[in-house]
Amino acid sequence: MSNPGLPSRWRPSAAISASVALHAAAVGALVVRPAAWPWILGAVVADHLALTAAGLWPRSRILGPNWTHLPAPADAARPGMLAVTIDDGPDPEVTPRVLDLLQAHGAHATFFCVGERIARYPQLAREIAARGHGIENHSFHHPVNFSLLGPKGMTGEIQRTQQIIHSVTGEVAQFFRAPAGLRNPFLEPVLVKAQLRLVSWTRRGFDTVNRDPQIVLGRLTRGMRAGDIVLLHDGHAARTAAGVPVILDVLPELLRRCATASLVPVTLRTAFAAAA
Numbered sequence: 001m002s003n004p005g006l007p008s009r010w011r012p013s014a015a016i017s018a019s020v021a022l023h024a025a026a027v028g029a030l031v032v033r034p035a036a037w038p039w040i041l042g043a044v045v046a047d048h049l050a051l052t053a054a055g056l057w058p059r060s061r062i063l064g065p066n067w068t069h070l071p072a073p074a075d076a077a078r079p080g081m082l083a084v085t086i087d088d089g090p091d092p093e094v095t096p097r098v099l100d101l102l103q104a105h106g107a108h109a110t111f112f113c114v115g116e117r118i119a120r121y122p123q124l125a126r127e128i129a130a131r132g133h134g135i136e137n138h139s140f141h142h143p144v145n146f147s148l149l150g151p152k153g154m155t156g157e158i159q160r161t162q163q164i165i166h167s168v169t170g171e172v173a174q175f176f177r178a179p180a181g182l183r184n185p186f187l188e189p190v191l192v193k194a195q196l197r198l199v200s201w202t203r204r205g206f207d208t209v210n211r212d213p214q215i216v217l218g219r220l221t222r223g224m225r226a227g228d229i230v231l232l233h234d235g236h237a238a239r240t241a242a243g244v245p246v247i248l249d250v251l252p253e254l255l256r257r258c259a260t261a262s263l264v265p266v267t268l269r270t271a272f273a274a275a276a
Contacts, residue, residue: 006197010189015054015062019185022047051185055147058181058200064188067175067199069227070268071275080226081271082263084109084254085201086247087138087177088208088235090117090124094245095234099131101248105255107265109133112177115140115161117235122168129169134267137161137173137196147182154190162194175199175268199268204231205250211238213249220250221257229268230254 012020026040054062070083084102086109089095095111102109111128113135118125128135139146140160149157158176165173176196178187183198191198203224205216220230232254237245258265266274 006195007192010192013062013064013188015051016064016185019047019051055184056182058178063183063185064191065198067197067229069202069229070271072227073271073274074276075274078274080261080263081266081274082224082226082258083229083268083271084251084265085112085177085199085229085231085268086110087112087231087233088117088142089113089233090121090128091235091237092121092124094237094247095121095124095128097248098234098251099127099133101251101255102133102265103131105252105259105265107255107258108267108270109265110136110175110268111234112136112138112175113161113165114138114142114235115157115164116142118161118164118168125165125168129171132267134175134269135165135169135171135173136175136177136199136268137165138177139179140164142179144179146179147184149184149186151186151190154187155193158190158194158196162196174272197272199229201231202228205246207246207250208233208236208238211240211246213240213246216246217250217253220254224257224261224263226263 026044029040030037054060059068070081086098089111090113111133113125125135137158139157141157162173165171174197176191177199181200203220205219207216210216232247234247237247240246240249
């Protein structure tokens with residue numbers, strides 16, 4: 001199933017094209033001036049380091065398209081939209097309570113789910129979709145070495161999750177978020193083939209490592225405005241001193257502040273459809 005607005009063929013970014021040209025030039029230079037190999041090798045190594053650094057910067061667009069804000073709606077009069085994105089679930093203890101909080105505030109969110117957890121808790125995945133939230137691709141195993149995988153490894157992680165989302169919910173995922181936001185130059189061609197958009201975030205609360213809900217809330221809401229994509233976690237959530245998953249303390253106040261600021265939490269699909 002195609003994803004409207006996405007290219008059917010991969011076109012390398014300027015940085016990738018420059019890297020290919022550099023490698024070709026390096027080969028030619030070695031033929032012409034073999035004695036210059038230390039300088040040539042140094043240039044190639046510097047290029048690889050630069051591309052690696054780009055992959056370790058989650059909000060970077062150097063390696064290809066990467067959505068860090070919502071697209072502007074076609075109707076300028078439409079109320080300001082904001083996307084709450086929730087990663088690493090579904091989790092049987094946390095996700096149902098998150099869904100109830102969202103319902104109580106009349107808000108919709110996008111859940112970037114891990115494929116193996118969808119397979120383990122299919123009813124939770126169906127509940128996410130049934131309540132009108134987005135359910136999107138966050139890899140199958142959430143491997144810590146995702147950014148070190150080659151095209152075959154990335155394709156396996158992404159396609160298995162596409163398949164499990166569709167088989168469990170009937171939905172076709174339209175967006176992908178890399179584990180920890182880390183990637184490499186091989187990812188974009190895989191996403192183009194799978195018809196997925198890469199999405200990172202505008203702001204994150206670091207709620208997997210910070211146990212203080214007020215600090216997490218401050219990071220998410222400081223300067224918050226229409227078009228923001230904010231990141232929380234229902235899986236791997238840190239716990240407060242009282243043992244409560246941080247998201248459960250942060251989400252109600254986050255949604256109240258959205259209402260005060262006349263911001264409407266919507267799914268990524270809704271926001272992109274409004275921009276078409």
